[in-house]
Amino acid sequence: MSIKKILIANRGEIAVRIIQTCRQLGIKTVAVFADADRNAKHVDMADESVHLGNTDLADSYLNIDKIIAAAKHTDADAVHPGYGFLSERASFATALAEEGIKFIGAPADALRLMGSKSAAKQTMIKAGVPCVPGYQEEDQDPKVLAHAASEIGFPVLIKAVAGGGGKGMKIVHEKADFLTQLDSAKREAMNAFGDDQVILEKYITKPKHIEVQVFADQHGNVVHLFERDCSTQRRYQKIIEEAPAAGLSDATRTDMLNAAIKATQAIDYEGAGTIEFIMDGDDSFYFMEMNTRLQVEHRVSELITGVDLVAWQIHVADGGKLPKKQHKIHETGHAIQVRLYAEDPQNNYLPSTGLLEQVTLHQGEHTLVDSGVRTSDSVTIHYDPMIAKLVVWAKDRKKCIQKMQEVLNKSAIFGVKTNVGFLSQILAAKAFKKHQIFTNSLDNDEIDLSMQLSPEVVAVYANHMLQQGNGTAWEMADGWRLQGTEPLKITLEYQGDEFEYLIRQEAEGYVVNEQSHCVIHADDICHVHRNQVQVVHQQLRYEFSLPDHEAQASASNANAIYAPMPGKIIDVKIAVGDPVKLGQTLVVMEAMKMELELKAERDAVIAEVPVVSGDQVIADAVLVELEAS
Structure with missing residues (x-):
């Protein structure tokens, strides 16, 4: 292998996970870090590290020039982007190639094509891959989009062309709400991706999210590593993933795997990728998008196939052929992954920041713990609030659910709010055990997660x-x-x-x-x-x-609205003197990659509004003061 040293252009648990494989392969690693990550786990684990800059992403993990300079300074042969950040940025892959540094990811042309949801969908339609009915044209005039939505029929899904992770995505149930939701989706997309273009799709009311892990090399070989069910989501964010997907008929599974291969071949792909499908109640499935990178949930595919996907990425980027042909790749048993987040499920999943006073993550037989943090580390406002991924394998799905419950039961995190208990509730729910969880089940409160203290x-x-x-x-x-x-x-x-x-x-x-x-x-x-x-x-x-x-005595009351965490004010919907009703949205702010609507806690009159759109605010800052109506 010609690759001897890899710079990891990422942070957190995925950087740790890549370092683990590099160690097994005898490859040296270089970590990069921003100010907030100076003492992070991935920095401690790497053979070398390079400081990029402050916590501003543009000065650190999204700064292509600085990352390339770090790779050249440390004589790295290749760069692994992980996922997120620059992993699907075509300009990054091109810039590395110009410097003679290998990019452990997809070709720039594929990144450009699949980076646009509209172009991706047009390509798949041409290749004969089934796609959801919708609108994917360039004309973004609100009137044109509104007309297209009416033609498709409500409910309609608005999706940011350059989006991912649920950003810039809105469900519109009624025609009267379309323009308001369109404005919100475009604003969110612009803030997250610098591009407010959207596509429209027919919204499937009981959707299953099934995706296929694919892999291709530079020699024209393409394989799949079976499918994953990622239907357990909240706000379009996956929280539980499993492989293989339960409840699929053999015929549907075969058709879906073949469609994934066809989709991959249609774009002359190389490396690890995921073809994401949405499936409706009659087992029809449709192409949603292709993720041209390693997925957060890649571990469940690894556990059922025995394949190290990061090792395959490195091997393929180095010019090697795929280590196995399709008939040599077999699935065994069942795997489940849960994502542990620093968030408060009792308070609309609001991210929770602060010191991790105690982190105990149970690791038993056939269990993986992927985490970029340790006890005494902090969850900050600057990055995704994921604490860890817990992944288990067992001989069948029932045993796998039981094993994951045991791992969660023996794990505990103190210092911030987490979703550990929330995950246990979902796993214990009949709907999950009977694989009747849909991508909108949690958002529609279809599962009773109330718990009385006994x-x-x-x-x-x-x-x-x-x-x-x-x-x-x-x-x-x-x-x-x-x-x-x-x-x-x-x-x-x-x-x-x-x-x-x-x-x-x-x-x-x-x-x-x-x-x-x-x-x-x-x-x-x-x-x-x-x-x-x-x-x-x-x-x-x-x-x-x-x-x-x-x-308790110092807790906030209903006479004011406070910033729940540091962030940016993006919309102020009221003015001094306005009467407001209980539950009415007063201010919209963006924090930790989320758009938060702050609502009135009672009927009142606006007494003071000390903020305007564009303001950066600290946690607990007074945003609105109220007086009796």
Whole structure:
């Protein structure tokens, strides 16, 4: 192999994952980093590192000139872009080629073609790949688009041509809402991609998201590595992926795999790619887009095929032929991946920033943990709030779900809000077990994820604390009181409410509030950090805290709207003196790659608006002040 050193033009868990394969291949690695990542895990792991600049993406991970200079300075033979950032930027691939540095990714022509959703769809229609009915022309006049939407028929999906990750994507159910949603989609697309062009597609009401992993070399060979089901999403962001897809008929699977090969051959592709399809209720499937890079969820394909896709990428970029022909690639068992995010599912998935006070990610047999952070690292506003990917393999889907639940149960993260419990709830849901999760199921609240705090959960916590105290009578300042033979008194907060419990220990368990007789089971788990508690009971995770009344007293109220995190104001929808209603959107801000609508918490009159569109604001900044109507 001629490649001896690779610069990784990325950060976080994907940079760590690439370094792991390079070590196995005996290839040296170079990390790049911005100010916020100076002490990051990927920087520590690489053989060398180069500082790019400040946290502004244009000064660091999106700065082509700086990355190429770093590659030349360290004598790197090749650059691996990971995913996101510059991974699908044709100008980056071209600039590297001009400097004689290998790009471990797709050819520039394919990047340009597939980078445009409209051009990609036109190419696939010409190649005979089934596509969703829609509008993909260049004329972006709102009147033309509105007419096209009416011709397609509502509901219609608006998609940013240069988009990805759900940015610039809106569902429009009624004709009257089209222009407002179009304006929002275009604004979001411009902010995220610098391009506000959109396409329209017929919206499928019960869609499944099935994608095929493909691979091609420079010698005309193309193979697939089977399909993945990525239907479990929220806000178009995948959170659970699995391979193979459950519930597909053999005929549909064969047709889809063949269509993916045809799509890949149509653009003279090289390297790793993913053909994404949307499938409706009658097993018809349609091309959505091609991701011309490694996917976040590539690990599930690796686990069912035994293939290291990063190693294949490096081998193909070095001019080698695909290591295996199609008939030599087999799938075995089932794999599931979950994405652990620093976000609050109880508060509209709002990203959560701060210090990771404790990170425990369970890793057992046939389990992968991909993470770019460790205990004492921080989740910042500057990048995607993913903490880790957990991936498991088992002989069949049922065992795989059980194994993933076990991994989640034994994992715990403190210091920021996370979606760990949310993921456990989805895996335990009947709809997931029966593979009846659709891409819009979570956004449409089709799955009941409400959880009442039961006496059994409190008993698990009490048992844990008494075990920690060796069963003796003791006092704590965090809400516990145990004196003599009196029952244990626990005061705690759960989902914004405060509860009190009296717990008495018996020979076979506990009595809670003199009503519930609770037995502790072997699979009950309790994680405790400071005043934060996470209890796993019957495969579900309950998170609560011991009260901090001083903090409660300083909490915000309904008389003002505060910035939930640092960000940019992109739209102010009210003015001083305006009457507003409960739930009315007052300000729209952008933070952590999300567009957040901040709403009135009561009927009121606008008293003051100290911000305007374009302002950069800090966390907890007052955006709107209200007075009684």
